[in-house]
Amino acid sequence: MTDTAETIFKRLRDLPSTHLLGTGTPMCAGCGGLQALHQIYDIIGEKSVFINAAGCMTLLSVFPFTPFRGSWLYTAMASAPAGAQGVRDALDILLQQQRIAAEEDMEVVVLTGDGAAYGMGLSSTSGAMERDLDFLYICYDNEGYGNTGQQYSGATPHAALTSTSKGPRGFSGFKKDLFSIWAAHEPAYVATVIGTEPLDLARKIDKARNMTGPRMIIALAPCPTGWDYDPKQSVDIGKLAVRTGIWPLKEYENGKVVHTKIPKQRKPVEEYLQCQGRFRHLFEPQRNDELIDALQAKVDSYWRDITE
Amino acid sequence: MYRIRFHGRGGQGMKTASRILGTAFFLEGYEVQDAPRYGAERRGAPIFAYVRADHAAINERGIIQHPDLVIVADDSLVPVAGAGVVTGIDAHTVLLINSDEPPELWKQRLNFAGQVFTLPVETEDRAELRFIGATCSGAAARLLGVITRASLSQAITEELQALGDAVVDKNLAKALTAYDLMEAHRGCVGTSSKVSATDYQNPAWVNLPFDDARIAAPAIHAAATSVQVNTGLWRTLRPVIDYELCNKCWWICSSFCPDGAIDVDDKGVPHIDYDHCKGCMVCVAQCPPHAIASVPEQEAQAQDAAGEVT
Ligand SMILES: Cc1ncc(C[n+]2csc(CCOP(=O)(O)OP(=O)(O)O)c2C)c(N)n1
Numbered sequence: 001m002t003d004t005a006e007t008i009f010k011r012l013r014d015l016p017s018t019h020l021l022g023t024g025t026p027m028c029a030g031c032g033g034l035q036a037l038h039q040i041y042d043i044i045g046e047k048s049v050f051i052n053a054a055g056c057m058t059l060l061s062v063f064p065f066t067p068f069r070g071s072w073l074y075t076a077m078a079s080a081p082a083g084a085q086g087v088r089d090a091l092d093i094l095l096q097q098q099r100i101a102a103e104e105d106m107e108v109v110v111l112t113g114d115g116a117a118y119g120m121g122l123s124s125t126s127g128a129m130e131r132d133l134d135f136l137y138i139c140y141d142n143e144g145y146g147n148t149g150q151q152y153s154g155a156t157p158h159a160a161l162t163s164t165s166k167g168p169r170g171f172s173g174f175k176k177d178l179f180s181i182w183a184a185h186e187p188a189y190v191a192t193v194i195g196t197e198p199l200d201l202a203r204k205i206d207k208a209r210n211m212t213g214p215r216m217i218i219a220l221a222p223c224p225t226g227w228d229y230d231p232k233q234s235v236d237i238g239k240l241a242v243r244t245g246i247w248p249l250k251e252y253e254n255g256k257v258v259h260t261k262i263p264k265q266r267k268p269v270e271e272y273l274q275c276q277g278r279f280r281h282l283f284e285p286q287r288n289d290e291l292i293d294a295l296q297a298k299v300d301s302y303w304r305d306i307t308e
Numbered sequence: 309m310y311r312i313r314f315h316g317r318g319g320q321g322m323k324t325a326s327r328i329l330g331t332a333f334f335l336e337g338y339e340v341q342d343a344p345r346y347g348a349e350r351r352g353a354p355i356f357a358y359v360r361a362d363h364a365a366i367n368e369r370g371i372i373q374h375p376d377l378v379i380v381a382d383d384s385l386v387p388v389a390g391a392g393v394v395t396g397i398d399a400h401t402v403l404l405i406n407s408d409e410p411p412e413l414w415k416q417r418l419n420f421a422g423q424v425f426t427l428p429v430e431t432e433d434r435a436e437l438r439f440i441g442a443t444c445s446g447a448a449a450r451l452l453g454v455i456t457r458a459s460l461s462q463a464i465t466e467e468l469q470a471l472g473d474a475v476v477d478k479n480l481a482k483a484l485t486a487y488d489l490m491e492a493h494r495g496c497v498g499t500s501s502k503v504s505a506t507d508y509q510n511p512a513w514v515n516l517p518f519d520d521a522r523i524a525a526p527a528i529h530a531a532a533t534s535v536q537v538n539t540g541l542w543r544t545l546r547p548v549i550d551y552e553l554c555n556k557c558w559w560i561c562s563s564f565c566p567d568g569a570i571d572v573d574d575k576g577v578p579h580i581d582y583d584h585c586k587g588c589m590v591c592v593a594q595c596p597p598h599a600i601a602s603v604p605e606q607e608a609q610a611q612d613a614a615g616e617v618t
């Protein structure tokens with residue numbers, strides 16, 4: 001077990017200053033998912049195999065281009081964790097037969113969007129945790145099916161406009177609590193991160209890297225295209241997600257959930273909503289106080305009893 | 309038949325522009341085909357849209373090779389080979405470019421015999437960029453000469469209704485201003501004749517032999533080959549660091565740059581990789597001492613060129 005005292009990431013100055021992930025990828029300018037991924041990749045390192053389900057990040061590796069320094073495998077949208085099982089098994093057999101040395105072993109990393117993680121891929125993820133698969137799962141959560149034009153997914157927040165939830169009240173469903181769903185399987189580790197809190201992210205990835213078993217990460221990924229804002233605001237919006245309490249930073253380990261950052265004076269969620277086109281209908285043409293208050297109340301009730 | 313090709317960057321509203329123009333044609337009683345096309349790349353990368361309109365049924369499909377009218381939302385796309393702005397144009401083609409540079413200069417630069425019209429770039433403010441689509445469709449409607457103000461207005465209202473009255477009004481104002489601006493050139497775009505399947509010429513195919521999977525499977529053996537892709541071409545604004553102001557904080561621009569295109573050297577000095585910076589401007593927004601300025605890419609390139617001369 002590691003805690004923050006043991007991590008090599010103690011101060012912001014400990015963050016990597018040069019980057020491993022190749023530039024020149026087709027992700028949108030200002031993509032919050034790519035921001036988190038490049039930070040994560042700096043820590044996981046090049047001795048890794050990425051197993052990727054369909055989504056924006058599939059386009060990272062389009063022949064003959066890839067930003068990765070290790071291998072990459074593409075699976076159907078629902079089955080990246082099953083793909084990871086195959087890769088892990090293959091590596092284990094190679095190790096067992098001494099066809100590769102222990103230091104040649106690789107970290108098996110699943111990379112999917114929220115559409116796969118919260119929906120289509122949930123069953124195969126559950127199975128992988130049940131089998132105690134030794135892997136790292138990274139879900140970049142842009143709260144919709146980004147690659148196909150931002151249809152709503154199981155991760156879309158209440159009231160958000162997507163291409164399949166239009167109209168004055170936006171999405172009628174509620175964002176699933178994937179953190180709790182995953183934690184209920186009692187895997188080795190579950191954490192939420194965001195690229196706009198790079199030190200918190202680095203500590204968690206470093207911790208996960210040094211564990212075995214299923215290690216599950218959800219990165220909120222501000223998405224200029226799907227959320228409708230100018231790309232330069234990406235970091236401001238991510239920071240607001242944390243400061244308003246919309247995106248709690250936390251980790252699960254040994255049956256216990258700990259918040260790694262409890263916003264002291266939470267800003268009103270309105271500040272977060274107002275700067276995104278997908279929530280514009282809450283403010284224009286008339287302000288919808290009822291919906292804004294309901295969204296605030298949900299966040300308040302989440303934090304009411306949180307002390308650690 | 310009219311064949312119209314739109315060029316823009318993802319996020320500049322060219323898909324909407326083509327829909328507006330297509331709907332306006334339809335309201336004028338035309339048969340219409342309207343299709344956007346984009347590849348794996350997203351916001352900032354070149355995208356295309358095509359409109360065909362005719363009084364008879366349209367049997368032609370696919371990309372438009374020989375356009376009657378080419379509309380360019382962003383003049384920085386013209387020199388980008390992958391954007392294919394000048395593909396298949398000839399003296400019959402009319403070019404409409406959103407550019408502050410005069411039409412004569414474009415004609416000379418492109419050695420182009422057809423007509424060129426420009427729409428003034430209104431502002432450096434990216435928030436206004438969302439209206440380029442409406443502006444382009446308004447100007448195009450007038451150049452075509454067969455679309456009335458009323459049909460154009462109705463098309464915009466229909467296409468943008470879901471976004472609310474304020475958005476519709478703003479787009480209407482932009483489109484109608486552009487429509488009026490092109491009054492003197494109404495009807496300058498002509499039609500061209502139908503292509504027949506018998507005229508079709510096969511592209512020059514390259515025949516690849518059928519190899520064993522170990523040879524033919526698309527495997528990549530080198531690391532990080534994506535650096536071969538020059539995403540710096542997506543940029544319309546360039547972040548420029550003033551090293552006098554930079555306080556060498558070490559991590560902010562370098563960690564926040566989504567693309568990892570900013571590295572910090574041993575002395576704590578950040579360097580931006582302009583071959584790959586997509587111009588999202590996150591670094592400009594986050595730098596605490598405001599040491600990073602946002603310079604229009606064309607201005608920056610002009611400065612580079614001047615620097616090389618001296
Ligand atoms: C089984 C299946 N259904 C639909 C698709 C089409 N598809 C490709 S990417 C995508 C969106 C995935 O959304 P998400 O996992 O959130 O990733 P994002 O695109 O947002 O990065 C969809 C629906 C697919 N590839 N496979």
Ligand code: SF4
Nearest residue numbers: 027028031056146223
């Ligand atoms: S659509 Fe969103 S998540 Fe996908 S590449 Fe663009 S910014 Fe990133």
Ligand SMILES: [Mg+2]
Nearest residue numbers: 113114144146
């Ligand atoms: Mg998604």
